[in-house]
Amino acid sequence: MITPQEFARRRRDLMAMMSANSIAILTAAPERVRSRDTYFPYRQDSDFQYLCGFPEPEAVMVLLPKRPQGEFILFCRERDRSREIWDGYRAGPEGAREGYGADDAFPITDIDDILPGLLEGRDRVYYALGRNRSFDGQLLDWIEGIRARARTGAVAPDEFVDLDHLLHEMRLFKSAKELSLMRKAGAISARAHCRAMQAAHPGMYEYQLQAEIEHAFATEGARHPAYGSIVGGGDNACVLHYVENGAQLQDDKLVLIDAGCEYQHYAADITRTFPVNGRFSGPQKALYEVVLEAQRAAIEAVRAGNHWDEPHKATVRVITAGLVELGLLKGEVEELIAKGAYTDFYMHRAGHWLGMDVHDVGDYKVDGQWRLLEPGMVMTVEPGIYVAPDNRKVANKWRGIGIRIEDDVAITRKGTEVLTGDVPKTIADIEHLMAS
Numbered sequence: 125m126i127t128p129q130e131f132a133r134r135r136r137d138l139m140a141m142m143s144a145n146s147i148a149i150l151t152a153a154p155e156r157v158r159s160r161d162t163y164f165p166y167r168q169d170s171d172f173q174y175l176c177g178f179p180e181p182e183a184v185m186v187l188l189p190k191r192p193q194g195e196f197i198l199f200c201r202e203r204d205r206s207r208e209i210w211d212g213y214r215a216g217p218e219g220a221r222e223g224y225g226a227d228d229a230f231p232i233t234d235i236d237d238i239l240p241g242l243l244e245g246r247d248r249v250y251y252a253l254g255r256n257r258s259f260d261g262q263l264l265d266w267i268e269g270i271r272a273r274a275r276t277g278a279v280a281p282d283e284f285v286d287l288d289h290l291l292h293e294m295r296l297f298k299s300a301k302e303l304s305l306m307r308k309a310g311a312i313s314a315r316a317h318c319r320a321m322q323a324a325h326p327g328m329y330e331y332q333l334q335a336e337i338e339h340a341f342a343t344e345g346a347r348h349p350a351y352g353s354i355v356g357g358g359d360n361a362c363v364l365h366y367v368e369n370g371a372q373l374q375d376d377k378l379v380l381i382d383a384g385c386e387y388q389h390y391a392a393d394i395t396r397t398f399p400v401n402g403r404f405s406g407p408q409k410a411l412y413e414v415v416l417e418a419q420r421a422a423i424e425a426v427r428a429g430n431h432w433d434e435p436h437k438a439t440v441r442v443i444t445a446g447l448v449e450l451g452l453l454k455g456e457v458e459e460l461i462a463k464g465a466y467t468d469f470y471m472h473r474a475g476h477w478l479g480m481d482v483h484d485v486g487d488y489k490v491d492g493q494w495r496l497l498e499p500g501m502v503m504t505v506e507p508g509i510y511v512a513p514d515n516r517k518v519a520n521k522w523r524g525i526g527i528r529i530e531d532d533v534a535i536t537r538k539g540t541e542v543l544t545g546d547v548p549k550t551i552a553d554i555e556h557l558m559a560s
């Protein structure tokens with residue numbers, strides 16, 4: 125668990141970067157309807173969670189650096205005996221103060237009366253405009269209200285600054301505690317993939333493998349996947365974000381599983397591709413080895429001091445050379461790379477930042493240049509080759525093969541740490557586990 129001290133440190137660090145006489149405002153994630161009056165499982169907004177850990181919807185947090193009467197104010201739902209009997213417990217303002225470090229807390233229904241007073245006289249507002257349209261409107265109304273009282277001496281903030289800029293840079297660098305949670309998310313997800321490999325057999329449905337994976341997540345306390353689990357048998361592996369997971373697995377085909385759990389708000393993101401019947405065929409093996417080699421080369425290139433694009437470039441080189449060698453591409457490797465010929469088979473990037481969100485926040489470029497990798501960053505490495513089932517330019521035996529191999533890599537002071545290494549990825553190790 126992230127401790128109250130760590131939440132407090134994050135707020136302190138953010139406030140230290142905010143300008144004098146400013147205010148930051150963040151809103152909790154809204155609840156979302158799944159069907160009429162039932163909701164999707166609630167998940168707090170990552171920015172909001174990062175700064176206070178308050179788990180409820182209908183909440184607003186306000187940071188006021190150097191305000192003598194208190195720097196952290198939380199608006200939240202009041203306790204309500206009848207609502208709590210129906211819908212579950214609420215912290216209430218008192219619980220927000222006692223359990224979440226708020227210097228002061230008020231019912232969310234009072235925000236109209238209180239927040240304008242906190243905005244008045246502040247020069248600058250840090251806020252992520254555009255993410256919560258109805259709150260954007262409320263905020264602008266409050267500012268308007270202050271402006272309308274200018275003749276009484278009221279001074280409205282005159283500058284809006286995107287909060288994401290400061291906050292997402294903080295989130296990009298993981299603390300020791302965050303890294304330990306991500307290590308755990310990685311380990312649970314790795315065990316889940318092993319379970320799926322052992323359970324797979326021809327005739328099974330994709331959703332049954334999904335159930336094996338998600339059972340393993342939940343059993344270990346990771347109650348939700350970090351994103352919609354992808355289980356694609358045969359041709360379906362060529363659909364990058366395939367989430368239908370409804371088809372039956374065929375004997376001589378591969379199955380691609382891209383699934384990771386969320387553990388205490390931190391994501392894992394693993395892909396493995398393996399034969400449904402436990403034995404790779406010749407063409408499957410050949411393409412698999414290319415992807416595996418590309419992934420190895422990319423993980424090598426994940427190193428403090430290298431720039432963000434180097435792992436990707438490593439994958440492009442290995443994949444292009446491999447496709448030429450196997451005859452799926454024809455020509456000079458350098459020329460094919462320059463032309464982007466590989467994008468018929470490899471159409472995504474080699475990875476992304478990973479953290480509280482699966483495609484985590486943080487800039488990939490700084491001042492127009494790919495940013496340098498630094499300790500504390502965590503990223504995925506996930507090259508793939510996908511031969512469209514209708515690709516008439518290649519021999520029939522390659523068509524409909526989709527392969528991706530994905531691991532999560534942390535950059536540390538000592539080098540790198542693969543957080544998801546506990547699930548096999550060589551052909552021999554996969555076949556061995558599946559036979560056991």
Ligand code: GLY
Nearest residue numbers: 351382393506530
């Ligand atoms: N699971 C989404 C991704 O790998 O980026």
Ligand code: MN
Nearest residue numbers: 393504506530
């Ligand atoms: Mn990924």
Ligand code: MN
Nearest residue numbers: 382393394530
């Ligand atoms: Mn993935």
